[in-house]
Amino acid sequence: MAEPLVYQYRLRTEKGAWLADVILRSDGFFATVSDWGNYAFRWTAPGREFRAFVAQLAGQGDYVCSKLETRDWWDGVRTLKRIREHILTYRRDGTYSKEKAAEAWQSLADALGCWSGRDAKGCDEIGIDQFAVWCHDTALEMPYEFASYDYPPDVRGFCDNVMPALATAIRKELLAEAQALTRQHEREAWESEGGVVHG
Numbered sequence: 001m002a003e004p005l006v007y008q009y010r011l012r013t014e015k016g017a018w019l020a021d022v023i024l025r026s027d028g029f030f031a032t033v034s035d036w037g038n039y040a041f042r043w044t045a046p047g048r049e050f051r052a053f054v055a056q057l058a059g060q061g062d063y064v065c066s067k068l069e070t071r072d073w074w075d076g077v078r079t080l081k082r083i084r085e086h087i088l089t090y091r092r093d094g095t096y097s098k099e100k101a102a103e104a105w106q107s108l109a110d111a112l113g114c115w116s117g118r119d120a121k122g123c124d125e126i127g128i129d130q131f132a133v134w135c136h137d138t139a140l141e142m143p144y145e146f147a148s149y150d151y152p153p154d155v156r157g158f159c160d161n162v163m164p165a166l167a168t169a170i171r172k173e174l175l176a177e178a179q180a181l182t183r184q185h186e187r188e189a190w191e192s193e194g195g196v197v198h199g
Contacts, residue, residue: 004029007051007173011165020162026050036158039068051170058167061159065151068158076125078148083108083126083134086146100139107138 004027011019020034028043028050046053057064065071087108091101109120111134126134135143150156 009166009169011162011169013165019165020158022162022166024051024054030054032158032162034158034162036162037154039155039158041067043067051174055167055170055174058163061156061163062151064159064163065155069151069155071149071151073150073152074128075148075150076127076131078150079131079146080123080126082146082148084121086140103139108134110134110137 004025006026007024009020009022009024011022013019018035020032020036022030022032024030026049028046029040030042031040032038043050043053087096087101087104090096090104091098096104105120109115111130112120112123112126113130114120114123131147
């Protein structure tokens with residue numbers, strides 16, 4: 001079995017600042033050191049030439065994140081938004097009376113450490129400890145289902161900043177290789193037809 005080919009990329013921003021160093025191996029190995037963390041993964045069946053596979057991953061943040069990290073980062077902003085939307089929706093559709101909605105807002109305010117439900121509407125996020133207090137004290141059914149988790153911001157930053165630059169570098173490399181191969185085939189065809197090569 002032939003040794004896998006190794007490809008190295010030293011990625012920079014348009015202004016020349018360092019983004020990441022990436023190593024790919026033709027057998028599906030991926031490793032990187034970057035400003036957004038260090039990651040490694042191995043794809044066993046990419047379904048095409050590995051560099052081409054990696055290039056098409058730009059813009060597929062959730063998929064790449066799922067291979068490099070675990071979705072266990074507490075998202076207090078989204079969690080609070082989901083709780084608010086629930087209260088507002090249930091009040092609008094009549095599921096909650098005015099009094100029950102006020103109770104729900106006050107329960108949220110208490111967990112957030114605010115004086116009133118009105119004050120709770122001005123908060124941007126809920127901490128995981130505040131969420132635990134809210135779950136314990138709220139009258140809502142199955143409150144833990146409002147919890148929202150995401151991939152850590154660092155790996156999101158990696159996907160948003162490094163993967164597009166890597167895709168550009170790989171596509172440029174593959175294009176140059178294809179053009180060189182075309183020139184080689186044309187030269188071989190010309191030589192086989194009796195052409196003379198000088199130099």
